[in-house]
Amino acid sequence: MTRLWPEGEQVEARSEGEKLVAFRWHSELHRVQDVCNRWRIHACWWEPERAIWREYYKVVTDRGLLCLIYQDLLSGGWFLSRIYD
Numbered sequence: 785m786t787r788l789w790p791e792g793e794q795v796e797a798r799s800e801g802e803k804l805v806a807f808r809w810h811s812e813l814h815r816v817q818d819v820c821n822r823w824r825i826h827a828c829w830w831e832p833e834r835a836i837w838r839e840y841y842k843v844v845t846d847r848g849l850l851c852l853i854y855q856d857l858l859s860g861g862w863f864l865s866r867i868y869d
Contacts, residue, residue, distance in 0.1 A: 785869055792863025795853060804841050807853060809864055814845040824857075840865070 796808040806815045821842040828834040837857040844850055852866040 787867045789863070789865055792854065792856075792865050795862050795864050797853070797855070797862035804843065804853075807862065807864075814847055814849065814851075816841075816843045817846050818844045820844065820850075 793809070797804060798806045804816050804819065806813055808814070819841055822840065824839045825836060827836045829837070835858065838854045839857060840852060840854040842850070842852050850868040851864060852868075853862060853864050855862050
């Protein structure tokens with residue numbers, strides 16, 4: 785069963801330049817083994833109070849998780865959005 789967090793669950797991410805290398809979720813470190821896909825969305829830009837600007841990463845971790853995480857480019861925060869089974 786896929787686990788989904790519509791509002792995102794905050795994680796602590798580590799990157800080297802623009803390359804995402806790891807993230808910490810529930811005090812456990814998950815190293816990124818592979819980035820399967822990466823994309824940006826910029827929605828509702830015409831309404832600044834509702835604007836969404838995110839960069840998404842679909843990744844496989846060293847623990848075998850297939851996850852979707854994103855960085856909120858407006859706040860700088862990182863969030864876990866989905867874990868696939």
